[in-house]
Structures are given as structure tokens and as C-alpha cells.
Amino acid sequence: MGSDLPSRPAIERDMEVDVAIIGAGYTGLWTAYYLKRKAPHLRIALFEARHLGFGASGRNGGWLMGHMLGEFAFLSALPEKDRHAFHHLVSSIPDEAGDVFAREGIDCGFRKGGMLTCAARYPEQADRLAAELEFYRSRGLTDEDNRFLTPAEIARHVRIHNVEGAIFSPHCATIHPAKLVFGLAETLERMQVEIYENSPVSAWTSGELTAHDHRVRAKWVVPCVEGHAAELAPLGRYQLAVQSLQVATEPLGADLWNEIGMAAGEAVHEMSRVVTYFHRTRDDRLVFGARGSYRFGGKLRQDFTLSQQEIDYRRRLVTELFPQLAGVKITHGWGGNLGMTRRFRPFMLADHRSGIASAGGYGGEGVGASNLAGRTLADLILGEDSLLTRAPWAIRNKSLDEALKAWEPEPFRWLGYSAVVNAFTWEDRVLANPRSPATYRKFAIAVADGVSRAVAPELLIG
Ligand SMILES: Cc1cc2nc3c(=O)[nH]c(=O)nc-3n(C[C@H](O)[C@H](O)[C@H](O)COP(=O)(O)OP(=O)(O)OC[C@H]3O[C@@H](n4cnc5c(N)ncnc54)[C@H](O)[C@@H]3O)c2cc1C
Missing domain, CATH: 3.50.50.60 (FAD/NAD(P)-binding domain)
Incomplete structure (x- = not known):
């Protein structure tokens, strides 16, 4: 604009x-x-x-x-x-x-x-996908609402590196x-x-x-x-104010989009507990949102000029999902305050x-x-x-x-937020590393589950 x-x-x-x-x-x-x-x-x-x-x-x-x-x-x-x-x-x-x-x-x-919810960056995401689909079924939802897609079916929408499966919901638009x-x-x-x-x-x-x-x-x-x-x-x-950050690439050429897909304005995210979501804009950029932050005392963030570290972190996630985008320019970075009850x-x-x-x-x-x-x-x-x-x-x-x-008053809010985010981020890092041994992976999942259950059990329900 x-x-x-x-x-x-x-x-x-x-x-x-x-x-x-x-x-x-x-x-x-x-x-x-x-x-x-x-x-x-x-x-x-x-x-x-x-x-x-x-x-x-x-x-x-x-x-x-x-x-x-x-x-x-x-x-x-x-x-x-x-x-x-x-x-x-x-x-x-x-x-x-x-x-x-x-x-x-x-x-x-x-x-x-x-909307496609993909199991992609590590094998545990496939288990989560199955559990989520099972949850939807137990609540009476059918294929009309949430349908399992095989990698071949996903490829008709989006070509993501190492994708194992996805849930497709038709109930989402992009604007x-x-x-x-x-x-x-x-x-x-x-x-x-x-x-x-x-x-x-x-x-x-x-x-x-x-x-x-x-x-x-x-x-x-x-x-x-x-x-x-x-x-x-x-x-x-x-x-409570929580900050969410995003980046956008330069407009990508037709060849790259032919490789990636997302021609119909699909909204795509992956089954990581730390949010990662993206779509293709009308002017052919990839807009990629990931992770947020909380400021002690619920203070708003006013300046959303992203630091190089904030941009690089998101670039790394983009290239894990789309290695062919390693060299593209990130031309925009921004964020905003959103409210959580x-x-x-x-x-x-x-x-x-x-x-x-x-x-x-x-x-x-x-x-x-x-x-x-x-x-x-x-x-x-x-x-x-x-x-x-x-x-x-x-x-x-x-x-x-x-x-x-x-x-709750501070410092409890900050401690709670930090515990959840650090546990989720650490879990994501351990699971995304193919060299992490099985016991270490299980431990990271147990810690993230435990912290989440103790601090924000509401987030575990649907
Ligand atoms: C980076 C980011 C990405 C997001 N992505 C998505 C997404 O993809 N999908 C989705 O569903 N949601 C998303 N959200 C959340 C979504 O944008 C918000 O939930 C939604 O826009 C909230 O709308 P609102 O009108 O309630 O609040 P806002 O849009 O925040 O508007 C509140 C307005 O109140 C004004 N105001 C504040 N104090 C005063 C005052 N004292 N007097 C007068 N005016 C005042 C502010 O200036 C502001 O303009 C995202 C949020 C952020 C920050």
C-alpha cells in the first residue's frame, strides 16, 4: 500500500x-x-x-x-x-x-x-498429524472438513522438502x-x-x-x-500483548513458483509447536510468518524493524522447507502486537x-x-x-x-511465557536435527508436553 x-x-x-x-x-x-x-x-x-x-x-x-x-x-x-x-x-x-x-x-x-497442515521437517510431525486427524474424527468432523493428503496429493498444492503427509481443510482463504x-x-x-x-x-x-x-x-x-x-x-x-513477526521475499519468478506451487492461494503451515506459516501473495512473493515474543509487563513493541538475527532465523526456516529459495532476497520484515486472553x-x-x-x-x-x-x-x-x-x-x-x-501479575506471566517458548523452541531444534538420538528426542518431547500441560493446558485442547 x-x-x-x-x-x-x-x-x-x-x-x-x-x-x-x-x-x-x-x-x-x-x-x-x-x-x-x-x-x-x-x-x-x-x-x-x-x-x-x-x-x-x-x-x-x-x-x-x-x-x-x-x-x-x-x-x-x-x-x-x-x-x-x-x-x-x-x-x-x-x-x-x-x-x-x-x-x-x-x-x-x-x-x-x-489450508494444508504439513508433516515436514522431522518424522515426529507425522505422528502429530495422525493424532490431530484422530482428534478431528473424534469430534465428528469428516473428510469435508479435514482430509488426509499423501505426498503425491500434497504436491498438487505445494512442493515441500521431505513432506510426509498433510491435513487439508477447505475452510481458509488468503487476503x-x-x-x-x-x-x-x-x-x-x-x-x-x-x-x-x-x-x-x-x-x-x-x-x-x-x-x-x-x-x-x-x-x-x-x-x-x-x-x-x-x-x-x-x-x-x-x-496480553504478544508479538508476531513475518518476512516477505522479493517477487519470485515463474520457474521458482512452478517448482513450489501454491497457485491457488493456499495457506500452508507445518506441525511444529512453534508456529511456522506461509502463503504466496498475489504479487508472487512468499510471505512467511514464524514465532513471536512477549515483553515483560505485557509492554507493546512499537518498532518492528526486524534485526538481522530475526530475519536470518526466518530465512533458515524457509530454506529448510524450500531449499531452492536459499539465494532469494528477503525484502521485507515486519510484525505486530496481537492479543491473548x-x-x-x-x-x-x-x-x-x-x-x-x-x-x-x-x-x-x-x-x-x-x-x-x-x-x-x-x-x-x-x-x-x-x-x-x-x-x-x-x-x-x-x-x-x-x-x-x-x-497473573509479573513475573509469573513472563516466566510462564518463557518456559513454554523455550521448551517448544528447544524441542523443535532437537527434533529438526537428524543426528539427535531417539532418547534425547523423546526427552525433548516430554519436556515440551510437561511445560505446556503445567502452564497452558488450554492450548492442548484442539
Ligand atoms: C504479524 C501478525 C500476523 C498475523 N497473522 C494472522 C493471520 O494470518 N491470520 C489470522 O487469523 N490472524 C492473524 N493475526 C492476528 C490478527 O491480525 C488480529 O487478531 C486481528 O487483526 C485483530 O483485529 P482487531 O481489530 O481486534 O485489533 P487491531 O487490528 O490490533 O486494531 C486495534 C486498533 O485499536 C487502536 N487503539 C489502541 N488503543 C486505542 C485507543 N486508546 N484509542 C483509539 N484507538 C486505539 C490501535 O491503534 C489499533 O489500530 C496476526 C497478527 C500479527 C500481529
Whole structure:
């Protein structure tokens, strides 16, 4: 995206609206969109501290998933007869978003090429793949949702070094993240939604907020700041900022892409516990995301100029999967802050007693989930009774304090995060080394399992 993009004005006077949304990322934008479609008479305004898409929405990996963090934990708690409908609500997110893009003329490079979860860099990944498929089967999912692919079948999508198998899900699309932000914003402006940039909210409560020193009275106040919750007290207690980093190669030639594949916009990742994911962009770059970080005290990272070490680390992972890319240039490196709740699952909440609604905590899986959140918040705010408002992640008439568990104080958060990440990174290093003896490999897996079970057991469920 160029620097000649149109900017929006800052708020310059006090005002009164029906719905005041804090933060112009996907959650705020989708919430405004679905509210305005259902209730065109509402006066809705968004207040963004910096500029549109400054947060994770303008800089993510572009996977628009029909999956959500903690989805299976939510579904497992339901009677079996209800699970299918709510699973479908999640898995159909890319189709719903695609319909909106077509209807509103939003050109964000949407391609629904599905998602491949590959067993690649070490043999243990094949065992994990089998266990994951078994888990899906035990939850009633079929080949329609998750299908095993042999190496020959994988090669029709992507040619990865030493791949042993994959799970294919059709429920995933890829998009250009910033183009989606701007397309949604333009759509909203056509619908008479007001968007104010450079308008940081410094105080908010039931019925009003202060943005850029101006008072805004509103029937509904809707903070949508996710990974930036630390900038809007007291939300930082419930959503912890974690950093995620990515790199992009120079545009690759047709010969290289013929070797690699990914022509349909497939989203691909591998079965490592330390996240590694990538796709081919519309302008023929490989965008590759891997691993993140946490800063003591939940401090946001502001400068995402990646160090040479951060770039080299990702280059090494790229070339383990695609040795033929060893010589290509990495032209871009960036990252952003994303939000994680203490129960490692998103929330979508509206409290009619206070007129406060909010959603977030997608934990790196928010591109699709924020669309679901927008629809859910709209129905909750409008007091509708729908499948969306009956979903196990929809919270009616509770305050954030009543609904969400606060994070532990420091140094416990930092110690917990460091234990998990170090155990996972060490396990990955041991397993990726073909010379590691069998007993050492088993020990590394046991340590990673143990730390994960002790610190974040929620992450082990689906
Ligand atoms: C590098 C990276 C890669 C990712 N890749 C993927 C992916 O491929 N697929 C996926 O599903 N998810 C991915 N995610 C996560 C996904 O991008 C986020 O979950 C999603 O964009 C969150 O949207 P949001 O609108 O809730 O928050 P954000 O987009 O973070 O927006 C919050 C906004 O609130 C504003 N704000 C903060 N404080 C204030 C204040 N006081 N006043 C006014 N405004 C304020 C911020 O400036 C920001 O613009 C990734 C995240 C990162 C960082």
C-alpha cells in the first residue's frame, strides 16, 4: 500500500452518537458494518488512535480462517446435537467474508485455496498429524472438513522438502490484510459511518468516552483494541500483548513458483509447536510468518524493524522447507502486537446494563474470527436472538470483569511465557536435527508436553 492513501480527519468537537467504537481494526470495522446493515438509522463513529489498520489488522499474515482459537474447547462443552451448527458458523467464515467482498466490491485479493497442515521437517510431525486427524474424527468432523493428503496429493498444492503427509481443510482463504482494512473503511463511509483517525481515546466508561480531548456521548461504547489493550486501561488485564513477526521475499519468478506451487492461494503451515506459516501473495512473493515474543509487563513493541538475527532465523526456516529459495532476497520484515486472553480463547461480549460491548483475544487467529465477532456483537447489541448470540463464545449481559479471567501479575506471566517458548523452541531444534538420538528426542518431547500441560493446558485442547 502506498503512502498516498487517503487519511481521515481527527475528531474536532464534542459529539453524541448511538455507537462509539474504539479502534479501527477488523473488529471495529466489521462490527460497524454488520450493525449498520441491520440498523441503518444508527449513528456510528470509530475512533482510531493512529491510522486505519495501524494494529494487527493492517499487517497480519493474511490467513482468513474458518477456524478459531479454542474452537474445540468451546464445542466440547456443548451437547453433541448442537456442535455441528456452531462448527459450521465458524467454518463458513471465509464464505461469509467472500460474499461481503463480492457484494461491496472489496478487492483484497481474496482466494479460497484452503489450508494444508504439513508433516515436514522431522518424522515426529507425522505422528502429530495422525493424532490431530484422530482428534478431528473424534469430534465428528469428516473428510469435508479435514482430509488426509499423501505426498503425491500434497504436491498438487505445494512442493515441500521431505513432506510426509498433510491435513487439508477447505475452510481458509488468503487476503491482503491492509487492502481488507481500507476496503471495509470505504464501504463504511458509503454507509455514512464516521471514521476519525489520530483520535486516541484516553478515557472511557458507560455512556461516554474522551477522544483527542473531545467528549463523545454514546448509547454503546465498544472497545476493539485486541493486542493494543495495554493502551486502554483496564483492558490490558484481560488481553496480553504478544508479538508476531513475518518476512516477505522479493517477487519470485515463474520457474521458482512452478517448482513450489501454491497457485491457488493456499495457506500452508507445518506441525511444529512453534508456529511456522506461509502463503504466496498475489504479487508472487512468499510471505512467511514464524514465532513471536512477549515483553515483560505485557509492554507493546512499537518498532518492528526486524534485526538481522530475526530475519536470518526466518530465512533458515524457509530454506529448510524450500531449499531452492536459499539465494532469494528477503525484502521485507515486519510484525505486530496481537492479543491473548488468559483462557486462550476469544470473547464476544455485550452488556445491556452498561452499554459496553467488546471482542478480541483471537491469539493470532483473528482475521476470520473478527468477522464472526462483528456479526455477533451486532446481534448482541441489537438484542437479537440468533445462532450467533447463542454461540458458546457469545457473552450476554456480563461485564468484562465478570466474564474474563485476568492475567497473573509479573513475573509469573513472563516466566510462564518463557518456559513454554523455550521448551517448544528447544524441542523443535532437537527434533529438526537428524543426528539427535531417539532418547534425547523423546526427552525433548516430554519436556515440551510437561511445560505446556503445567502452564497452558488450554492450548492442548484442539
Ligand atoms: C504479524 C501478525 C500476523 C498475523 N497473522 C494472522 C493471520 O494470518 N491470520 C489470522 O487469523 N490472524 C492473524 N493475526 C492476528 C490478527 O491480525 C488480529 O487478531 C486481528 O487483526 C485483530 O483485529 P482487531 O481489530 O481486534 O485489533 P487491531 O487490528 O490490533 O486494531 C486495534 C486498533 O485499536 C487502536 N487503539 C489502541 N488503543 C486505542 C485507543 N486508546 N484509542 C483509539 N484507538 C486505539 C490501535 O491503534 C489499533 O489500530 C496476526 C497478527 C500479527 C500481529
